[in-house]
Amino acid sequence: MDIQSCVEVRNEWDIVSARQLGRNMAKELGFGNVDQARITTAISELARNIYLYAGRGKICIEPIDQLGRKGLRIVALDNGPGIREIRKVMEDGYTTSGGLGAGLPGVKRLMDEFSIESTVDVGTEISATKWLR
Amino acid sequence: MDNLIVQMVNENQETLRMNWLKEVNLFKEKELAGMMTTFKFNEETDQQFFEMLIKHINYYDISKDGTLDQFFDQVLHTGLPLSYLTQGLQAARRVILNLLVETEKDKEKLAALYREIDRWLDPILNRVVENSSQIWEKTVSIQKTALLELSAPLIPVFKNISVMPLIGSIDTERAKLIMENLLNGVIKYRSEVVLIDITGVPVVDTMVAHHIIQAADAVRLLGSTCILVGIRPEIAQTIVSLGIDLSLFPTKSTLQKGMENALEITNQQLISNK
Numbered sequence: 565m566d567i568q569s570c571v572e573v574r575n576e577w578d579i580v581s582a583r584q585l586g587r588n589m590a591k592e593l594g595f596g597n598v599d600q601a602r603i604t605t606a607i608s609e610l611a612r613n614i615y616l617y618a619g620r621g622k623i624c625i626e627p628i629d630q631l632g633r634k635g636l637r638i639v640a641l642d643n644g645p646g647i648r649e650i651r652k653v654m655e656d657g658y659t660t661s662g663g664l665g666a667g668l669p670g671v672k673r674l675m676d677e678f679s680i681e682s683t684v685d686v687g688t689e690i691s692a693t694k695w696l697r
Numbered sequence: 698m699d700n701l702i703v704q705m706v707n708e709n710q711e712t713l714r715m716n717w718l719k720e721v722n723l724f725k726e727k728e729l730a731g732m733m734t735t736f737k738f739n740e741e742t743d744q745q746f747f748e749m750l751i752k753h754i755n756y757y758d759i760s761k762d763g764t765l766d767q768f769f770d771q772v773l774h775t776g777l778p779l780s781y782l783t784q785g786l787q788a789a790r791r792v793i794l795n796l797l798v799e800t801e802k803d804k805e806k807l808a809a810l811y812r813e814i815d816r817w818l819d820p821i822l823n824r825v826v827e828n829s830s831q832i833w834e835k836t837v838s839i840q841k842t843a844l845l846e847l848s849a850p851l852i853p854v855f856k857n858i859s860v861m862p863l864i865g866s867i868d869t870e871r872a873k874l875i876m877e878n879l880l881n882g883v884i885k886y887r888s889e890v891v892l893i894d895i896t897g898v899p900v901v902d903t904m905v906a907h908h909i910i911q912a913a914d915a916v917r918l919l920g921s922t923c924i925l926v927g928i929r930p931e932i933a934q935t936i937v938s939l940g941i942d943l944s945l946f947p948t949k950s951t952l953q954k955g956m957e958n959a960l961e962i963t964n965q966q967l968i969s970n971k
Contacts, residue, residue, distance in 0.1 A: 576868040583866075583900060601900070601931035602938065608902040609939075656940050664910075666903045670939035 568626040571611075573642075574619075579611040582623040589625055590636055593696060602674040603636060603694055609667040610640035610690060616661055618644020618688070628693065635676075635695040643687040650680060702813060705800060706754050706793065713792050714747055720788035728780065742772065750789050753821065765821060769828050779829050783822065790818050849875040851882030857889040858959045860952070864897030872908035879912050880919065889921050890959040894952050896927030906941045913946045922962060924948065926955035 569589070571582040586607040590600045607623060614621035621642025628635050652658050654672065659665035668690075672678040675692040682688040706713065721743060749768055772782060793814060801807045848871055853859045859882055863875065883891060893909065895901065901909075913923035925948040928936075936943065949955040960966060 579868075580866050598931040598934050601935050604900050605902050605935045605939065608900050608904075612902065612904055664903045664907045664941060666906075666940045670903060670941075673938045673940070674935060 568624055570622050570624040572620070572622050573611050573614045576615060579608060579615060582611045582625075583607050586623075586625050586636075586638065589627065590694075593627055593634060593636055595636070595694070595696060599694060599697075603638070606671045606674045606692055606694075607638055609671050610638060610692070613667060614640060614642045614644070618642035621687075633695060635693050637691060637693045638675075640690040641687070646684040646686055646688055647680075647682040648684055650682060654680075701801075702793075702797070702810060702817075703754055705796065706751070709796055710751065713796065716792040716795070717747060717785075717788055718743060720792065721785055724781075724784045724788070728778070739775075742775065742777070746785055747789075750786075754817070765824055766828060769825060773829075773832070779825070782825050786818060786822055786825070790814060845870075845874065849878045851878050851886070851888075851891070853882075853886040853888070854956070855960070855963075855965060857887060857963045858892070858956070858965075859883070859886050859888040859890075860892045860894060862894040862897065866900070867898060867905045867908060872905075875908065876912050876915065880915055883916055883919050883921050889963050890924060891916055891921060892924050892926050892952060892955045892959060894927040894955075895925065895932070896929070896952070901932050901936060903939055903941065906936065906939070906943070910941075910943070910945070917946070922946070922959075924955045924958060926950070926952045 569585055571578060571585055573579065573582060583604045587600055587604045590603045595603065607625070611623050614623070619642075621640065621644065624639040624641065626637050626639075628637050647653050653668050655665075656669050657665040668680070671690075671692055675694050677693040677695075678691075680688070680690045745768065749764065752764075769782065773779075794811065797807065797810050797814075801810060849861060849863060851859050851861045861875070861879060861882075867875070879891065879893075882888065893912070895909070898905065909925065913925070916923040923946050925943065925946065928948055928950055947958065949958060
């Protein structure tokens with residue numbers, strides 16, 4: 565089961581399609597209502613970050629299976645400006661765009677695993693996993 | 698159009714027709730095998746298509762007088778794909794070129810004939826692509842306006858109480874519209890309480906929450922109260938996980954509860970007439 569699906573994010577409508585893809589895959593894997601909402605919200609945040617800060621990038625969603633433990637991984641990739649201060653970005657309430665500043669720390673709380681790698685002027689890769697209980 | 702080509706095409710019309718139909722049928726088989734939906738191809742359309750191409754060679758430019766547009770509409774109307782037209786045109790180019798290669802041996806002349814064919818076919822291809830993109834653009838813009846129309850109505854329900862039901866995804870454009878309609882409506886209907894119902898909003902992320910908070914804040918500045926209703930349990934959980942603070946204004950799980958609250962605030966009561 566390693567079918568990976570990706571959605572290119574270039575405008576606001578792509579955020580909706582990324583979300584729909586995530587919701588469908590989560591449903592197929594057997595996630596409950598609440599976890600489906602968590603996953604779609606996390607995808608929404610990550611996709612919106614790509615749209616807002618990098619302009620374009622992609623969201624990849626794949627089912628994972630580690631020793632019988634099933635889950636869903638979201639990977640957000642972009643070649644945007646990168647994040648200078650990752651520590652700050654992960655703080656609640658820090659924003660450079662006038663938003664709530666809850667996006668990335670929120671995603672971390674919504675999902676079970678979270679990792680972020682970013683190089684200034686090269687791009688950002690964020691990966692987040694939710695395990696099926 | 699070079700006389701030689703016209704003459705050759707007319708003399709070999711039947712061979713061309715046969716070869717062309719063969720190519721088109723090949724395409725259809727491939728299309729039918731690969732696509733999920735099946736198209737109803739019919740031979741009459743094929744004949745018409747070919748006659749039209751012959752006409753284009755013999756008499757006049759069909760991309761200019763509307764003949765092509767008419768045919769194009771007809772093809773789309775019967776539910777055939779756009780690729781049927783583009784493939785058909787490309788097939789025509791191939792079969793005519795094949796015939797030319799067979800009859801004309803002089804290389805330079807052949808090259809000239811190649812260019813001639815290109816000059817002949819390109820305007821139709823361009824027209825077809827132009828036409829289809831126009832149709833798409835039109836459909837998209839119509840849908841966009843339709844979407845905006847049902848975007849965010851503010852409905853006065855009781856005296857001084859209005860409801861704004863939100864349905865579907867909220868993007869920046871809609872958020873702006875929500876704010877405008879909300880504030881204008883509050884003034885227009887003299888609403889003291891506005892209920893924003895988000896039952897139909899599939900995902901509440903930080904951006905959506907931010908817009909709702911801003912809208913509620915603006916309503917507060919006008920001296921009215923905003924109650925957020927229709928928060929589903931799973932949405933409540935994600936809002937908490939995201940760490941969004943919605944404590945600045947009252948929230949209720951359902952529109953009904955919100956309405957009871959609103960009646961209370963405005964000192965009104967529903968009395969049953971028993």
